[in-house]
Amino acid sequence: MKTFTHSIAKLSGRRTALATLAGLAVGAAVLPTSVLAQPAFPSKLITIIVPFSAGGTTDILARIVAQGLTTELGQPVVIDNRPGAGGNIGGLLASKAPADGYTLLMGTVGTHAINASLYKKMPFDPVKDFAPLTRVANVPNLLVANPKQPYKSVKELIAYAKAHPGQVNYASSGSGTSIHLSGELFKSMAKVDMVHVPYKGSAPAVTDLLGNQVGIMFDNMPSAIQHVRSGKLVPLAVTTAKRSPELPDVPTIAEAGVPGYEATSWFGMLAPAATPAPIVAKLNAALVKVLAQPDVKKKINDQGAEVYSETPAQFAAFIKSESVKWGKVVRESGAVAD
Incomplete structure (x- = not known):
């Protein structure tokens, strides 16, 4: 009788364990994909959208950075030139890309500080539609x-x-x-x-x-x-x-001959607005590290540009201040988009 009772208890324990495992399996099945195990970022190719044609300054700087990021992140980083409308075509494409860190934008003073005042209607919001990563260079x-x-x-x-x-x-x-x-x-x-x-x-x-x-x-x-x-x-x-x-x-x-004249260009890397904070942090850290490398600094300096890196928060504040500054210039100069 004792042996029989022990067998029943053992069988019951197994059933309980199986039921628990089954419950865990069902629970996992209804969890959102983001909660389940995913490959560590990055696990595939990253694209940097350049909103101007190949051979220009935005393209030159983006290619220097892409080469460094490829080594730093262990995944290929490629350039996708999407010129037109003063950078707005490429900017719109980047703003609508999946916010997963695999599509970035090499933004400029034009796309993120000037165009909003120059164009009567913008296809994207330079502030709300992007997560700033870091400035790359002042030019x-x-x-x-x-x-x-x-x-x-x-x-x-x-x-x-x-x-x-x-x-x-x-x-x-x-x-x-x-x-x-x-x-x-x-x-x-x-x-x-x-x-x-x-x-x-x-x-x-x-x-x-x-x-x-x-x-x-x-x-x-x-x-x-x-x-x-x-x-x-x-x-x-x-x-x-x-x-x-x-x-x-x-x-x-x-x-x-024109006292008081001053105009400076800048270039920086951005991601779509909803990009998760951990990915933004990882991309910022990688970019800052790449921009600090002597060979990268030399390549950028040789172009007549000054390397510059900062935190996402600092870059965001800089973009807002530049929008105010260039908005004033646009109004005072009477410039309009052709």
């Missing part, structure tokens, strides 16, 4: 001219433009970019009449500048400096308050 713009043009300095350019109103064409990488607005600010402060010619990115604009289809351009230094060094373009001035270490003999626009 001077460089006022360059085709050597065949009759001016070799800012003062000569202003004199020529005033003598020939509406006959000086200046190229840009697109309406609403810092390159465009640098020209609009120059027009306003120098009181000259020049014609804006927008392109879908810096590279095609520079191509026409080299071919003398347009006379001047306030280009980001990384995409113009090689042509200055080769003698294919004439540097008239830099747009920043101080001279660039890469071109120390080139004056600032303020020094060269």
Whole structure:
């Protein structure tokens, strides 16, 4: 009888254990996928959307960073160029991407501080639709001219433009970019009449500048400096308050004849707004580490840019302050998107 009772108890225990396991299985089946075990981030290819054409400054900087991230994260990081509408096409695409950390955006002062004031209707909200990761670089713009043009300095350019109103064409990488607005600010402060010619990115604009289809351009230094060094373009001035270490003999626009003039471009990495905080933190840490590497810093500095990294919160605050600053410039200059 004792043996029989022991067997019944043992059998009952097994049934209880089986019932418990079955209950756990059912419970797991109804849990959301996010709660279940998932591969650690990142486990696949990461895409950086560049909202401008290949060969421009945004593209150059993104490719330098992508190469470093590929090594740091152990997954391939590739570039997807989506130019147009002053960066708004690529920005919209990135804002609608899955918020899982696998689609990022190389944003600019144009896409995230200028366009909101320049365009009557934006396809995305530069603040609400993105999770800032970090700034990547600050970049001077460089006022360059085709050597065949009759001016070799800012003062000569202003004199020529005033003598020939509406006959000086200046190229840009697109309406609403810092390159465009640098020209609009120059027009306003120098009181000259020049014609804006927008392109879908810096590279095609520079191509026409080299071919003398347009006379001047306030280009980001990384995409113009090689042509200055080769003698294919004439540097008239830099747009920043101080001279660039890469071109120390080139004056600032303020020094060269337009007191108080200053315009600086910046570039930074962002993710879609709902990206989980742990992924944002991991991407920020990886980016900061990559940007601190001597070889990466040298590659960026050689382009005439200044490496810059910060926390997501600092970058978010910076974007908001830049939106206020450039909104004022847009209003005062009267600039509009073409």
